[in-house]
Amino acid sequence: MTQINPSILSADFANLEAELQRIGSADAVHVDVMDNHFVPNLTLGLPVVQRIREVTPLPLDIHLMIEDPDRWAPQYAEAGAASVTFHAEAATAPVKLARELRDAGARAAMALRPATPVEPYLDMLAELDMLLVMTVEPGFGGQSFLDLTLPKIRRAADAIRGGGLPLVIQVDGGITAETIERAADAGATVFVAGSSVYGADDAAAAIAALRTAASR
């Protein structure tokens, strides 16, 4: 089932409550947490996530682009996130961390940067509810979709199908009504879109257009 999760990285941070209302037809709100260490950009943290949770009925899809997710990720699950995504490149004990996230009531997800292969992680896919294949280098909105990530999405989808596993594949970065078709064709079903939703005059129409394009 296709899911469209707009990223508030491209929203107006001074008017978050109104910006969340613009995406009421989305499946979840994607929240990018950056620490200026794992990526060269800084956004927001737990107190803001806690407040977002209070003002939107949408599930929270938290994407942690931070060092030491082993320490921080469970706190986002406890704050009521529906899913918490940590980066494979940053986690010290990804299996333990995924289990802690599930124990705290969140869906456990792991992200791979564009150049990180999926092969070393195939044996732990059963520990995850979602695999995020980054389709740009994490850190900034508005970048172009990297087609070089498509074979990795296909390999992950094959492994998931072959193993009869329930996890879904999310893609994040450069998703537009054009690129979403290629990502969907490769096997992704959960789509993060920042600039293509928040940059549109009519965010609801942009979400609907992405949904239609993903199922073509």
Ligand code: DX5
């Ligand atoms: C980038 C973030 C994305 C970002 C995507 O590191 O993880 O969620 O908001 O922005 P667009 O859709 O503009 O590429």
Ligand code: ZN
């Ligand atoms: Zn993201």
